[in-house]
Amino acid sequence: MRVVILDNPQQVSLFAADRVDRLVRERLLVRQPLVLGLATGGTPLGLYKLLAERHRNDGLSFRGVETFNLDEYVGLPPDHEQSYHFYMHDALFRHVDFDTGANHLPRTWQCDLSESAKAYERDIEQRGGIDLQILGIGTDGHIGFNEVGSSLGSRTRLKTLTRRTRQDNARYFASIDEVPTMALTMGIATILESQSIVLMATGAGKARAVAGCVEGPISAGMPASALQLHPDVTVIVDTDAASELLHVEYYSDSERVRASLIR
Numbered sequence: 001m002r003v004v005i006l007d008n009p010q011q012v013s014l015f016a017a018d019r020v021d022r023l024v025r026e027r028l029l030v031r032q033p034l035v036l037g038l039a040t041g042g043t044p045l046g047l048y049k050l051l052a053e054r055h056r057n058d059g060l061s062f063r064g065v066e067t068f069n070l071d072e073y074v075g076l077p078p079d080h081e082q083s084y085h086f087y088m089h090d091a092l093f094r095h096v097d098f099d100t101g102a103n104h105l106p107r108t109w110q111c112d113l114s115e116s117a118k119a120y121e122r123d124i125e126q127r128g129g130i131d132l133q134i135l136g137i138g139t140d141g142h143i144g145f146n147e148v149g150s151s152l153g154s155r156t157r158l159k160t161l162t163r164r165t166r167q168d169n170a171r172y173f174a175s176i177d178e179v180p181t182m183a184l185t186m187g188i189a190t191i192l193e194s195q196s197i198v199l200m201a202t203g204a205g206k207a208r209a210v211a212g213c214v215e216g217p218i219s220a221g222m223p224a225s226a227l228q229l230h231p232d233v234t235v236i237v238d239t240d241a242a243s244e245l246l247h248v249e250y251y252s253d254s255e256r257v258r259a260s261l262i263r
């Protein structure tokens with residue numbers, strides 16, 4: 001795993017935006033399709049803002065790019081303000097130039113959920129898989145909505161949210177009772193099939209989960225630790241989220257050496 005520790009959340013967003021920007025432009029140049037995996041929540045908002053700005057001011061185009069989101073709540077219609085369909089439209093899709101039909105989220109409204117989960121896996125496979133997956137991390141170490149105890153071999157499926165996740169997300173709802181209890185989420189195996197993965201985390205509240213993800217034993221009790229099995233993961237964190245990592249000095253040295261080689 002590459003661990004990049006930056007001073008603040010703005011730098012975390014900038015680093016992730018540069019990575020996405022580079023990949024989008026490279027693929028456009030060689031006219032190859034690109035599939036991005038996207039996350040919702042508070043963490044990637046700065047990234048989406050930067051991508052929208054670069055589209056407006058710097059010629060970054062998303063034509064030919066397809067996206068698959070990690071998850072969607074069950075029980076909210078797509079036009080509900082707290083649905084992830086709404087979030088993505090509002091935070092990114094409406095600001096840039098994706099082709100019509102290029103943005104995919106799991107269907108959870110008025111449909112057969114197990115069929116929907118299978119269709120989502122099929123759709124990802126038909127596009128040749130995800131090239132770059134953006135992830136956040138829950139305070140309990142979930143990725144997507146793969147909560148504690150999720151099988152490391154799991155595929156897109158229905159998952160019950162933990163109380164902690166519902167409490168964490170209650171800030172977006174009038175009360176915790178309004179937070180859905182279930183979601184359809186890509187599985188851990190689905191996520192691990194992405195070509196590369198960028199996990200973003202900011203704030204002291206994520207420190208324990210980040211430490212478990214990067215340095216803990218691989219365990220279904222800390223779903224993000226499964227990322228240690230993937231050969232191309234970059235964990236981008238601010239100093240608060242890095243505060244429980246044991247090997248900070250080594251990660252920083254590695255980044256310095258890398259920068260001196262690239263220069």
Ligand code: F6R
Pocket residue numbers: 038039040041042043044070071135136137138139142143144145
């Ligand atoms: C969202 C998702 C979740 C979030 C995680 C962190 O699509 O899959 O795993 O990334 O809950 O959320 P924030 O960024 O709000 O702390």
